[in-house]
Amino acid sequence: MRSAIVMAFCALLSGAPAPSPAQTVAITHGTILTITHGTIPNGTVLIRNGKIAAVGPDAQVVVPAGAQVIDATGKFVMPGIIDSHSHTAVEGSVNEISLPNTGMVRIADVLTTDDISVYRQLAGGTTTALVLHGSANSIGGQSQIVKWKWGRPLAQWFIPEAPRTIKFALGENPKSANFHPPPGVTPQYPATRMGVEEVIRKSFVDAKDYMAKWDEYDARKARGENPMPPRRDLLMEEMSDVLRGKVDVHSHCYRSDEILMLLGLSDELGFKVRELQHVLEGYKAGKEIAAHGVTAGTFIDWWGYKAEAYDAIPYNVALMTRDNVIVSVNSDSDELARHLNQDAAKAMKYGGLTEEEALKLCTLNPAKQLRLDHRLGSVDVGKDADLVIWTGHPLSAYSRVETTLIEGDVYFDRARDLANREALAREKRDRLNKEADDEAKEKKDKKDKKEKKEPAK
Amino acid sequence: MSSTSSARVPRSFWAAAVLCCASSVFAQSVILNNPGKKPTVAIRNATIYPVASAPIPNGTIVFSNGLITAVAANAAIPPGATIVDGTGLSVYPGLIDSGTTLGLTEVSSVAGTVDTAELGDLNPNARADVAVNPHSNLIPVTRINGVTTVITAPQGGIISGQDALIQLAGWTPREMALKSPVGMHVNFPSMRSGALDEQPQDEEAEQEAKKTYTKNVDKLRDIFRDAQAYAKASAARALDPKVRRFDRDVLLDALVPVVMGREPVVIHADREQDIRAAIQFADDYKLKMILAGGDDVARVIPELKSHNIPVLLGPILALPQREDDPYDVLFTNAKTLHDNGIPFAIRTSEDHNARNLPYHAAACAAFGLPKDVALKAITIFPAQIFGVADRIGSLETGKLANIIVTDGDPLEIRTNVKRVYIGGEEIPMESNQTLLYEKFRQRP
Numbered sequence: 001m002r003s004a005i006v007m008a009f010c011a012l013l014s015g016a017p018a019p020s021p022a023q024t025v026a027i028t029h030g031t032i033l034t035i036t037h038g039t040i041p042n043g044t045v046l047i048r049n050g051k052i053a054a055v056g057p058d059a060q061v062v063v064p065a066g067a068q069v070i071d072a073t074g075k076f077v078m079p080g081i082i083d084s085h086s087h088t089a090v091e092g093s094v095n096e097i098s099l100p101n102t103g104m105v106r107i108a109d110v111l112t113t114d115d116i117s118v119y120r121q122l123a124g125g126t127t128t129a130l131v132l133h134g135s136a137n138s139i140g141g142q143s144q145i146v147k148w149k150w151g152r153p154l155a156q157w158f159i160p161e162a163p164r165t166i167k168f169a170l171g172e173n174p175k176s177a178n179f180h181p182p183p184g185v186t187p188q189y190p191a192t193r194m195g196v197e198e199v200i201r202k203s204f205v206d207a208k209d210y211m212a213k214w215d216e217y218d219a220r221k222a223r224g225e226n227p228m229p230p231r232r233d234l235l236m237e238e239m240s241d242v243l244r245g246k247v248d249v250h251s252h253c254y255r256s257d258e259i260l261m262l263l264g265l266s267d268e269l270g271f272k273v274r275e276l277q278h279v280l281e282g283y284k285a286g287k288e289i290a291a292h293g294v295t296a297g298t299f300i301d302w303w304g305y306k307a308e309a310y311d312a313i314p315y316n317v318a319l320m321t322r323d324n325v326i327v328s329v330n331s332d333s334d335e336l337a338r339h340l341n342q343d344a345a346k347a348m349k350y351g352g353l354t355e356e357e358a359l360k361l362c363t364l365n366p367a368k369q370l371r372l373d374h375r376l377g378s379v380d381v382g383k384d385a386d387l388v389i390w391t392g393h394p395l396s397a398y399s400r401v402e403t404t405l406i407e408g409d410v411y412f413d414r415a416r417d418l419a420n421r422e423a424l425a426r427e428k429r430d431r432l433n434k435e436a437d438d439e440a441k442e443k444k445d446k447k448d449k450k451e452k453k454e455p456a457k
Numbered sequence: 458m459s460s461t462s463s464a465r466v467p468r469s470f471w472a473a474a475v476l477c478c479a480s481s482v483f484a485q486s487v488i489l490n491n492p493g494k495k496p497t498v499a500i501r502n503a504t505i506y507p508v509a510s511a512p513i514p515n516g517t518i519v520f521s522n523g524l525i526t527a528v529a530a531n532a533a534i535p536p537g538a539t540i541v542d543g544t545g546l547s548v549y550p551g552l553i554d555s556g557t558t559l560g561l562t563e564v565s566s567v568a569g570t571v572d573t574a575e576l577g578d579l580n581p582n583a584r585a586d587v588a589v590n591p592h593s594n595l596i597p598v599t600r601i602n603g604v605t606t607v608i609t610a611p612q613g614g615i616i617s618g619q620d621a622l623i624q625l626a627g628w629t630p631r632e633m634a635l636k637s638p639v640g641m642h643v644n645f646p647s648m649r650s651g652a653l654d655e656q657p658q659d660e661e662a663e664q665e666a667k668k669t670y671t672k673n674v675d676k677l678r679d680i681f682r683d684a685q686a687y688a689k690a691s692a693a694r695a696l697d698p699k700v701r702r703f704d705r706d707v708l709l710d711a712l713v714p715v716v717m718g719r720e721p722v723v724i725h726a727d728r729e730q731d732i733r734a735a736i737q738f739a740d741d742y743k744l745k746m747i748l749a750g751g752d753d754v755a756r757v758i759p760e761l762k763s764h765n766i767p768v769l770l771g772p773i774l775a776l777p778q779r780e781d782d783p784y785d786v787l788f789t790n791a792k793t794l795h796d797n798g799i800p801f802a803i804r805t806s807e808d809h810n811a812r813n814l815p816y817h818a819a820a821c822a823a824f825g826l827p828k829d830v831a832l833k834a835i836t837i838f839p840a841q842i843f844g845v846a847d848r849i850g851s852l853e854t855g856k857l858a859n860i861i862v863t864d865g866d867p868l869e870i871r872t873n874v875k876r877v878y879i880g881g882e883e884i885p886m887e888s889n890q891t892l893l894y895e896k897f898r899q900r901p
Contacts, residue, residue: 116780123784178566283897303890304595304809306566315894322898335776342816345870351894397819397870398828421783428781 024048025408026063027389030072035079035356035364035378045077047385050407055379072389075402078359079378080127080386082366083337084250084297085277085330087131089115089146094134096141100174100189100199103166103242104235105141107131111154117334118148122404122412124338125388128159130370132277135169135252136176138190138199142238143167143250145370147386147406163371165274166242168251170196170258171308178306197261204269207239248274248371250297254308256284263292275369278332279320280312286323295326295369299336300343300350317361318351328366345395358395495881497521499534500862503543508550508836509851518548520858523881528852541862546875549832549867550852551605551859553839555769556749556804557811559599559609560589560623560630565808574613578673579680581711583618585609586637589630595809597888600625602812603861603874606635606849608769608804608839610642610723615677617642619711620723622843624859626879639843640723640747641715645735646673647728674734681742684712721745723769727752727778736760747842749804752778755786755793767800767842770834772807773817791821795830802839803831819868831868857881 025047032043032055044061046054054061063069087094091112096102111131121129128147133140145162172178174196181187190196213230220227241247249266253259253276263285266273272293276282279296280303282289289296298320303312320327329344331337344361347353353361360377367377375384385408392399404412498520505516507528517532518525527533534540563570572588589609599607605625611618619638627633648670687709694700714720724735727750736757739746748754749769754761761768770790777786794801803818805811814835822831840850848857858881865872877884 117776120776120784172566283894284900287900301810301813303598304564307564310564311893313890313893315890315898319894319898335774339774339820342870348871349873391823395871397816397868398823400823417784424781 024053024064024067025070025385025405026061026067027070027072027077027387028063029058030075030077030389031393032379033076033078033359033394034380035359036380038356043077045379045385045387047387047405047408050385050409052379052381052383052385054381070389070403076390076393076399077379078125078388078390078394079363079376079383080388080404080406081125081340081362082328082370082376083121083126083129083331083340083362084275084328084366084369085132085332086129086337087134087332088117088121088129088334088337089113090131094132095136096133097136097188100137101139101203101235102133102137102141103139103203103238105133107133107142107144108158111144111146111157113150113152113154113157117337118150119412120334121337122148122150123401123414123417125341125390125394125401125404126337127386127388127404127406127411128367128370128372128376129337130165130250130366132165132167132250135167135173136179138169138174138196139203140167140169142247145372148411149406150411159372159375161372161375164241164247165250165370166238166247167277168200168249168262168273170251170253170262171255172306173252174199193258193261196258197265200262200265201269203235203239204243204265204271207236207243208269210236211240211243242271243269245272248272250275250277252277254278254280254312256281259285260288263288263294266292274371277330280309280316282325283313283316283319284311286320286325289320290324295328295365296320297328297330297366297369299332300329300346314346314350317347318353321347321351321353321357326365326368327361328369329361330366341394341399342397345397348395355395495521495523496883497535497538498541498858498878498881498883499532499538500541500543500546500548500860501534503546503548503862505548505852506550506832507852508833509853516548518852518860520860520878520881523858525852525854525856525858525860527854541876543862545864547863547865547867548852549603549861549863550836550850551861551877551879552603552814552835552867553802553850554599554604554607554805554807554811554814554835555802555839555842556771556806557607557609558612558808559595559607559625559811560591560593560633561585561609561611562808563590563593563595573611575611575618576613578614578676579616579708580611580614580618581616581641581680581709581715582707583611584621584638585611585619586621586623586630586634589621589623589633591627591629591633594889595811596625597885598809598890599812600877600879600884601874601886601888601891602815603863603867603877604811604814605859605861605877605879607811608639608843612642612644615644615646615673616680617644622845624879626882626884635849636843636845638714638720640721641712642749643677643722643724643735645724645726645731645738646670646677647726647731674738678738678741680708681712681716681738681744684709684716685742688713688716715744716742718743718745721747723747723749725749729753729756732757733760736764736766739766740764750806751790752787754790754799758793758797758799761794761799762797767802768794769804769839769842770794770801771804771817773803773820774813785824788820788824791831791834792825795826800838800842801834802842803834815868816870819870822868828866828868 027045032040042058044058046061089111091110096105130145132143143165146157149157175191217227275295275297277297279298282296301314303309317327340362344358348358364377367373387405389403390399402414501517505513513530516530519527519532558573561572575583608620610620620640620642621637622635622639623633624635715722722744726732726735746766748766751768751770805814818831818835822828837850840846849859858878860878862876863872863874
């Protein structure tokens with residue numbers, strides 16, 4: 001009862017986005033960090049039906065009458081931040097821990113819309129995320145790309161044309177190096193990096209056999225025979241689609257040897273790796289990663305939390321960038337996802353990326369990794385109007401998000417958040433008081449009833 | 458720019474060092490921790506931010522034998538001093554992190570390298586300074602971003618042990634220790650974790666939690682009551698040898714300075730009711746209390762104020778405890794304390810990334826804390842709280858030469874720290890991470 005009230009309350013927090021009454025929105029007089037074509041001081045972004053209709057200097061963008069105007073004088077405008085490694089909004093465990101390969105399970109089935117972290121991330125400028133399984137298994141399951149449309153039904157969080165994705169994991173986690181099964185429980189295979197390689201290899205070998213069976217069946221059918229169809233296997237179907245290039249592989253990894261192992265395996269078995277996740281030793285194998293056309297999403301400065309993270313260096317981003325790898329900084333954390341702009345800024349300090357290269361780390365580069373750069377990642381005409389307005393330059397630690405828009409709708413607005421606080425606190429108090437009163441009344445009624453039945457002697 | 462560090466060590470040494478380090482996870486740092494010389498140095502033509510007073514454009518700072526000897530627009534440069542041209546650069550005091558586990562941990566998941574939490578609930582005799590590894594690879598990583606001094610704190614149980622204030626340079630733990638013990642670290646018992654605050658509890662679990670909580674608070678109060686009696690008995694025997702001899706108790710011995718009010722108790726508490734209970738506890742035993750953590754400080758301002766309790770606030774870059782806490786509550790707490798005149802410092806509660814201390818402070822400034830106060834919260838304020846403001850925390854004559862030279866505001870991420878001096882000694886701007894960087898950027 002109480003939890004239901006609290007949940008309802010949380011859903012009210014700062015409210016669902018006001019559906020924009022005006023289909024046309026103009027953000028005016030801001031410094032616009034376009035990512036693809038430089039910085040526009042005193043610029044305007046015109047939004048029509050959720051897409052960027054025009055961007056340019058104030059003088060060159062005509063704001064039509066009736067447009068909703070957001071004055072960004074003195075402020076900075078950038079594309080929404082994209083987090084290519086998130087576990088936010090997953091209900092329950094992120095690991096279906098029972099098998100080394102659980103590629104059949106889907107994150108989309110366990111997403112909730114009331115995780116407060118979603119709202120907090122909007123307050124840090126993050127608008128899109130790749131939500132993944134954990135790394136307990138060598139193959140963890142099917143991931144989901146979402147936009148953080150807080151307050152809207154889940155169906156609207158999905159991007160229909162987003163690619164299908166699957167999570168792989170290498171190293172300490174899938175070999176259960178840091179988790180010990182309780183006494184009496186048999187440890188799960190694999191226990192070494194050799195075993196991790198074998199799990200992935202066997203999965204694809206099996207998938208090839210599975211595909212061959214269906215090919216044979218289709219051929220016989222085409223010949224007019226009436227063959228018995230092979231038994232469907234949801235895991236093998238998914239693995240087959242990876243081989244067919246229909247599903248993007250995002251693989252958790254740390255050490256350079258296991259990175260090279262996966263690249264070798266992809267050559268041998270004919271699948272493609274889209275993004276190496278974490279990839280803290282990517283700098284030791286940048287050339288090989290680039291040669292395979294694989295991208296990399298990493299932490300700028302996390303290190304030392306386990307043995308395979310001990311050689312992590314904050315220069316990883318810069319070194320891989322210089323090797324022509326498309327690099328992003330991502331979060332793996334509800335907290336870090338609130339300030340990925342700051343991690344991007346650190347790449348200027350550690351290895352000397354330019355301002356534009358740094359900004360790309362949390363915008364255009366992850367958009368490319370998710371194959372959504374035709375829609376996301378920069379302030380360009382025709383792209384989704386996912387925009388963040390900052391009090392100052394987003395690469396400054398002193399800056400704060402004022403407003404976050406997704407497809408032209410405001411999903412976070414600091415002024416609105418501040419204005420709502422008192423009313424929300426009052427509402428919470430009233431609801432809890434009412435609940436307490438109701439409970440007391442219920443108790444009293446019960447007692448009265450009982451006394452009526454058995455009158456005091 | 459002169460580079461005394463590389464002059465001291467031949468290049469080939471570094472090359473060899475890179476090779477050994479990269480290959481071994483547990484290799485100790487090859488970085489010189491404390492070269493041992495305390496030369497006379499003058500940094501001139503720099504913008505000097507003494508923190509305790511107004512910035513000096515085009516100023517000169519001179520230090521010798523580890524101490525600052527002059528800070529002024531036209532300070533005289535003694536003959537023989539190494540002169541560093543600070544044109545375009547800024548000089549600040551070394552930054553101080555008021556809560557870390559530096560030196561006590563190396564690889565978090567490898568138990569053999571972690572010495573943060575002793576077994577059992579009551580370990581007042583555990584001392585952080587005896588287990589600090591001066592050659593930890595975390596230390597160079599931290600100091601080359603400008604953090605020169607930290608509290609390193611034991612973590613476990615209810616009484617975790619004794620915090621040490623250490624300089625991030627030195628060949629031995631003793632050389633590093635600036636003040637130790639600097640406080641008795643207590644984790645005040647809590648009824649429930651933050652995440653469960655708003656969740657319904659079944660009655661049985663609630664009763665169980667209450668029982669554990671009461672038991673833990675009793676444990677804490679009992680040992681402090683015993684320590685009071687023990688201190689009294691010890692004092693009586695010291696005055697009068699005829700008082701009957703009694704066996705020493707190492708736990709109570711450790712608590713004597715605390716119950717006598719000579720050593721503060723650093724109580725970690727985040728939740729409103731826990732902070733209130735902690736204040737009541739400190740009040741009952743007449744302890745000098747410092748609050749650490751303090752997520753809910755905004756709810757207990759009058760109590761903090763009336764009891765004059767300083768706060769070691771943080772981590773700042775962390776999530777609020779409750780689902781319906783304002784999203785920015787941890788960012789605005791510092792401003793709330795400042796506006797109410799409550800002394801505070803900022804801590805990261807970190808190990809590997811204590812280097813990010815300045816960005817925790819900057820987050821407070823982004824949400825209303827004046828920038829100069831944010832800087833003070835990681836320099837002079839902690840020095841005052843730990844009773845060492847005569848030695849560190851600002852650039853003033855007579856203080857230790859904990860000095861950083863930057864190309865801008867150290868609270869800004871893009872700023873680079875160019876030089877670090879700890880106790881007057883120039884620190885090589887190298888860490889295992891910079892060595893790996895140098896090695897792999899040259900990979901053919």
